[in-house]
Amino acid sequence: MTNPTAHVPAGHGSLLNRHQYDYSPWNFWTHAPEEEHARQLQMQSELNEHPGYTIEERCFISELASVQNEQLHLGRRSYIAAGAYLTGSLRTGRDCTMNPYTVVRGRIELGDAVRIGAHTSLLAFNHTIDDPDVEVHRQPLRSKGIRIGNDVWIGSHVVILDGVTVGDRAVVAAGAVVTKDVPAGAIVGGNPAKVIKWRVPQPTPPRPPNDDDLAGAVAAFADTARSQAEEILDRCFLPSVAGGLFVDKPGAAPTVRAQCDAIEIADLLLGHAPSQLPADQQIQRLRSWQDPKTGMVGPLRDDGTQRPPGAGLFDPDADYHVLCVGYALDILGSRFPLPVRVVAEAEPNQLVAALEGQPWRTNAWAAGHWVDVLGTAMHWNRELGEPGRPGAVETVFGWLVTRADPRTGIWGSPRREDGLLQVVNGFYRASRGTFAQFGLPVPFPERVIDTVLAHARDRRFFRRDRQNACNVLDVVHPLWLTRHSLYREEEIDVLAQRLLREALGHWSDRQGFGFRAPHPTTAGDDATLPGLQGTEMWLAIIWLLADLVGVSDALGYRPRGVHKPEPAALLP
Numbered sequence: 001m002t003n004p005t006a007h008v009p010a011g012h013g014s015l016l017n018r019h020q021y022d023y024s025p026w027n028f029w030t031h032a033p034e035e036e037h038a039r040q041l042q043m044q045s046e047l048n049e050h051p052g053y054t055i056e057e058r059c060f061i062s063e064l065a066s067v068q069n070e071q072l073h074l075g076r077r078s079y080i081a082a083g084a085y086l087t088g089s090l091r092t093g094r095d096c097t098m099n100p101y102t103v104v105r106g107r108i109e110l111g112d113a114v115r116i117g118a119h120t121s122l123l124a125f126n127h128t129i130d131d132p133d134v135e136v137h138r139q140p141l142r143s144k145g146i147r148i149g150n151d152v153w154i155g156s157h158v159v160i161l162d163g164v165t166v167g168d169r170a171v172v173a174a175g176a177v178v179t180k181d182v183p184a185g186a187i188v189g190g191n192p193a194k195v196i197k198w199r200v201p202q203p204t205p206p207r208p209p210n211d212d213d214l215a216g217a218v219a220a221f222a223d224t225a226r227s228q229a230e231e232i233l234d235r236c237f238l239p240s241v242a243g244g245l246f247v248d249k250p251g252a253a254p255t256v257r258a259q260c261d262a263i264e265i266a267d268l269l270l271g272h273a274p275s276q277l278p279a280d281q282q283i284q285r286l287r288s289w290q291d292p293k294t295g296m297v298g299p300l301r302d303d304g305t306q307r308p309p310g311a312g313l314f315d316p317d318a319d320y321h322v323l324c325v326g327y328a329l330d331i332l333g334s335r336f337p338l339p340v341r342v343v344a345e346a347e348p349n350q351l352v353a354a355l356e357g358q359p360w361r362t363n364a365w366a367a368g369h370w371v372d373v374l375g376t377a378m379h380w381n382r383e384l385g386e387p388g389r390p391g392a393v394e395t396v397f398g399w400l401v402t403r404a405d406p407r408t409g410i411w412g413s414p415r416r417e418d419g420l421l422q423v424v425n426g427f428y429r430a431s432r433g434t435f436a437q438f439g440l441p442v443p444f445p446e447r448v449i450d451t452v453l454a455h456a457r458d459r460r461f462f463r464r465d466r467q468n469a470c471n472v473l474d475v476v477h478p479l480w481l482t483r484h485s486l487y488r489e490e491e492i493d494v495l496a497q498r499l500l501r502e503a504l505g506h507w508s509d510r511q512g513f514g515f516r517a518p519h520p521t522t523a524g525d526d527a528t529l530p531g532l533q534g535t536e537m538w539l540a541i542i543w544l545l546a547d548l549v550g551v552s553d554a555l556g557y558r559p560r561g562v563h564k565p566e567p568a569a570l571l572p
Contacts, residue, residue, distance in 0.1 A: 022062040022082035023100050029058050047072075056094075075112070088124065088143075093150065106162065107145035114148050117156035117174065122146050126162045149184060169200050189441055195484040196441050197567070214497065218546050219554040221504045222269075225512075225539070226556075229269035232512045233262055236532050237276045242304025243285075244277050249531035253302040256289065260324035261532035264561040265512075267331050268539050283334045286325050295340035295377075297321035313342050313354075319373045323433075326380045327561040330568075339386040340377035346388065348395040355399045360426075364412030368426030371400070375433030379568055393571065400434060401443050409447030420455035421471070427451075428474035436481055439567030445482040452478050453488060456495055464502045468516040468527065469537035472499060473563070476544045480565070483548065493549055500545035503538060513538040537563075 021028040021036070029037070043063065044055045052071035059074045061067060064082035072086070075094040080086065083101035090104055093112035098104060102116050106124025116122070125143040127136050144163035148154070152166055155174035166172065167184030177191040185200025236246050238254065245254035246262040263282065266274040273279035289297045289306055296309035299317040309318035322340060329335050346354075351374075358367035378393055387393070403411055410427040414420050427448065435442045442448060452475050456462055461471045476499065479492050506517045512535035516527040540563035546552040547565070559565065 019064075019082070021060070022064045025060040025062065025079040025081055026097070028060045028079070052089075081118075099156075106143050108148075109145070110148045111150035111152065111168065113151045114154070115152070116154045117158065119156055120154055120158040120160075122148075122160045124162050171199055187439075194441070197439060197484070214500065214549065215551040215554040217501070217504055218542070218551050219556075221507065221542070222555045222557065224509075225507070226269045228510050228512075229265065230275065231510055232530075232532075232535065233266060233274050233276060235511070236262065237274075239276070243281075245300075245304050246274075246276075246532060248533050249529055252531070254300050254304050256297060256300055256321050257324050258532050259286065260321075260328035260561075261536040263328040263331055264536045264559075265532060265539065267560055268536075268557045273332055279332055283329065283332050286329055286332075287334065287337050289321075289325065290336055290338055292338060294342050295336070295338050295344070296342065297325050311342075313370070313373060313377070319369065322373050322377050322380070323562050326376060327564075331560050335383055336380050339381040339384050343374060343377035344381050344386045344388050346392060348389060348391045351392060351395050352399060355396070355403075360412040362415070364410075364422040364426030365429065366426075367412060368429030368431075371396075371430040372433030375437055379433075379437055382569065397434065397440070400430065404443040405447075406444055407447060408451045409442070409444035409449075410451055418460075419458055420451060421458070421461060424452055424455045424478070425470065425474040428477050431481065432477060436477070437568050439570045442478075442481065445485045446487045448478055449482055449485070449487050449492070453491060453495070462499075464505075465517055467499075467502065467506075469513070469534055469541060470515070472503065473537055473541050473544075475499075476541055476548070477563075480544045480548055496545045496548040500542065500549060503542050503545060506538060536561075 021032050028040070040060060044059065044061065047053050047061070047067070048055055052069070054073045055061070056074060056076040058077045060079035062080060062082040062084070065080045065084040066086065067080065068087045069090055071089040073091040075092045075096060077094055078092050078096040080098045081100045081102070084098045085103045086098070086105070088106040088108065090108050092110040092114065095113045096110050097115045099116060099118040101119045103121040103123070105122070108122055108124050124146040125141050128139045128142055129136055131139060142162070146160055146162065147165045149166055149168035149170065151169045152171070154160070154172045155176070157175045158172050158178065160166070160172070160178040164178050164181055166178070166182040167186070169185050170182045171187040172178060172182065172193065173187065173189030173196065175191070176189045176193040178188065178193040180192070182188050182193070183195065185198055186195045187197050187199050188194060189196050233246070235250055236248065236258065238245055238247060241254055246258040247254050248258045248261070259282070262274045266272060273282060291298060291309050294309055294311065296315065296318045298307045298309035300306055309315050313319065326336060355371070358370055360367045374396065378388060378396070381388060400411070405411065408423070410423050411430060412423040412426050414423055431442055456475050460466060476496070479496070483492070506513055508514065508518065508530045511530035512532070514528040514530045515534040515537070516525065518528045540559045543552055543555055543557065543559055544565070546555055552558070
């Protein structure tokens with residue numbers, strides 16, 4: 001949009017220039033003309049004559065704001081933008097901002113560097129309603145006050161109610177309604193606001209009494225895995241094929257995913273790229289595999305050469321490479337050279353049609369897989385400065401929010417033959433690539449927990465000898481993602497402890513993990529043979545389970561790839 005004041009000569013003190021800084025005051029002292037500086041200082045001087053007012057240097061108060069405070073202390077470099085409405089007693093530290101149309105009323109204290117978004121209300125008083133026979137407006141007011149700590153970001157359209165304290169370095173997401181105290185370092189959102197994640201890493205909570213030996217078992221496992229990591233990678237490396245390629249397990253053909261799994265395993269257990277090839281060579285090869293026309297990564301042939309990907313986002317041999325190659329490059333400090341064009345060029349109506357066309361009723365896992373790939377492609381594109389068509393990201397999230405079943409919290413329909421397996425696994429994939437990856441709360445988190453815990457009781461999939469990495473991961477990640485709700489916390493802890501102990505027992509000495517748990521009745525099943533895919537997935541599962549029960553620090557590693565716990569990016 002063209003700046004409507006661009007043609008106005010600097011220094012003329014025009015009404016347009018004044019209104020520009022009324023609504024965007026952060027550049028007032030560096031860009032506004034001297035006569036506007038003088039006008040602002042004169043107004044502040046008059047306000048400072050009020051016995052309860054103190055306005056420190058380089059503050060800004062818009063003439064279009066309604067400042068009706070009985071007491072006001074503005075710390076240096078703080079500003080009040082146009083349309084703001086202030087009453088009561090307000091004391092701010094330095095560098096505080098009240099953006100356009102904020103409402104700040106009652107007894108309120110702001111620390112240093114508190115940023116308050118437009119149209120946000122801090123309401124530090126309340127009407128009493130003790131006597132139903134007296135009209136509300138005739139009953140007395142009560143005020144406990146609101147206290148906001150240092151370095152707090154409060155988004156737009158937030159409501160913070162009387163009596164709330166927001167701790168230092170917290171973030172309140174746009175649209176939140178805050179009715180209870182916000183812990184220091186927390187990121188909260190929703191109505192009522194709940195902790196979504198943490199801006200500041202939190203110490204691991206004390207372990208419950210029945211968990212005394214679990215941290216030791218976890219630490220012993222991690223020591224064993226680290227000591228055998230090089231041997232595991234060596235047994236899956238073919239130096240003579242196409243300049244050196246990894247295979248999932250001995251005797252298998254090379255795959256794109258195997259290269260990525262090797263990078264993730266080395267990062268988790270060794271803290272560096274696989275030593276079988278120089279890191280810059282691995283980066284160059286992964287980047288060279290991206291197809292310039294579609295932005296996808298095609299599969300490898302048995303001889304290590306590459307087949308071109310299909311024309312769209314529906315190539316089953318290429319889709320997952322958006323995740324594994326993108327995150328392998330990220331671990332190595334690089335990224336895709338090009339956007340995933342088939343996603344960048346998709347119009348919102350095309351995305352809706354594609355979402356509606358997914359097999360949510362018959363194969364929810366496949367539908368969730370497609371959403372995971374879509375969301376991850378959007379993430380990599382945004383990292384490259386390619387946001388896609390206007391409204392595309394909002395369309396995907398809007399569809400997912402409005403289509404989630406409020407009874408189960410998930411998408412799709414259970415199938416008679418496998419119960420909740422497909423829908424829970426599909427939920428993991430769809431939520432991983434969208435809500436988890438972009439740091440947004442899932443809809444209906446408590447219903448998600450109910451559904452996942454019900455599924456976890458299905459012995460067809462969760463008896464020790466019938467577990468596989470996919471099914472366990474797809475239960476553990478949703479429980480970890482919704483953990484801050486504290487809903488059914490004790491049941492989740494009991495389940496996580498059991499699954500963690502069983503997962504540690506799936507390790508095969510000097511070989512790693514198979515995709516499926518080993519058992520005498522499954523001897524000869526290729527899925528039980530140790531390989532890179534199983535090892536990478538179970539290492540991530542073990543971290544998530546250990547974190548749920550408070551012993552993840554004992555592992556000495558934290559996933560940074562496809563299964564990283566933190567959001568890869570936050571949406572503006």
